[in-house]
Amino acid sequence: MTQGPVRLDVSVGYALPRAGIPAAVSFRKWVAAALSGRIREADLAIRLVDAKEGRALNRHYRGRDYATNVLSFPADLPEGLPEGVRLPLLGDLVLCAPVVAREAREQGKPLAAHYAHLTVHGTLHLLGWDHGNDVEAEAMEQLEREILAGLGIDDPYREG
Secondary structure, rough: OOOOOEEEEEEEEOOOOOOOOOOOOHHHHHHHHHHHHOOOOOEEEEEEOOOOHHHHHHHHHOOOOOOOEHHHHHEEOOOOOOOHHHHOEEEEEEEEEEHHHHHHHHHHOOHHHHHHHHHHHHHHHHHOOOOOOOHHHHHHHHHHHHHHOOOOOOOOOOOO
């Protein structure tokens, strides 16, 4: 575990009207919470998109022809960087605003809490966490619960 503050550069881009979508400062806070104690410095980009772009990205990169809530694209850094060159590039997150809003409504969750959860979830994917099997899923979900609790956000996996 890494101690101390995270040096964080988060670029947030809105590819649709910002009404109802949290401000960039909120996304930065959620990313910082996910990275705290896990990584010392990181650069990443978050892009908020509409359903058309979300569907196109999911189809192109995952072969699934629908818009999904969050996509994570870990940085693919080149081998053999010169000594002393550090690239803290973590990767990119894409959040599909209409899907996030629909899920929050359907699940009876506050919209900001759902954005926080998906931002934390996506950031953990950038760090290499996955949920490909039951053991990995439970470990990742427990970590998400702990991070979100630290932000004052209820367990996103609790039903009802």
